Amino acid sequence: MTTAAEDIVDNLLAQHQQIKTLFAQVAAAQGPHKEELFHELVGLLAVHESVEESLVHPLAEDKLPDGEDVVPPRLAEEQEAKEELAKLYDLGVDHPDFDLRLTMLRDAVTAHAEAEEEFEFSRLREVVDADRLEKLTASMRAVSAMSPTRPHPNVPPKASANLLLGPPLAVFDRVRDALRDATKGA
Template identity: 80%
Template structure:
């Protein structure tokens, strides 16, 4: 008997739960732990959205009868979230406006995730071969490795832009993250 592999929908649903958990942890933390958790949340959201833009949204647009209506709404929500997340990143966790803005972002991201789950993810299972969804879960690893770890609102939300601009931005972000982590450890 062969074990069932996790498909891309399972993986994205698990990431949605992880994102909700990280929002709660950031909201309740203080000081350096809050900053570390926030950076973890930023990276997860940036990579997660890149994967969706590269793999899931194009599939939904192609395979779902109303994909041409569903996907643009999700992309618009993702763009707003990227802009809000980038602004929060620049603001910093110690700023007095951080927590209220984080709460607003959390609410928007939660509503966005629920819409993706209802209008894309679950419906894709009805129209896409299960083996293809499993294969796409494997492709997520490659896309994630080439994805930036910080939102870049100026990058168009499409597979071509992610393929062309994602890798150099990913290298830049990962070097920046390593420098940040190294300087934090030196303090």
């Protein structure tokens, strides 16, 4: 049962929509604006996956009767997306293969999001108390603040790895982002 207050599922669903919108905006943009939008997409995907790996997937594994069967494919999809996103980041938006690879990543991420929505999110609402899902929104904000802003495919997709390695990587990423942004005007 859904309450009037937003819960973690509402927030993740909203991010799924935002991710789809950003994919479309990146595909349509050109030049520096395209790069700017792509960096926004990279940051959102990195934070989003950290939240899911730290909070949602462990909850689904624990609470869903078939959680141990549902979650591993989602983690594998996230790992593949991180690897491709890192490759795209290294290629840059001006590379001739960028648009095709972005389209392939968009399709994979969209299919992944739909699977999460069907096999995890909707079912979590059936088995987890609404108050707990609402309270996880605060945890989501905390994890988001400590999450890297770039994909790190070498970090295992586990809550413990995200909690241990996420904060130092987040600091490193945010410094790199600040330096990148500062040198744009130079």
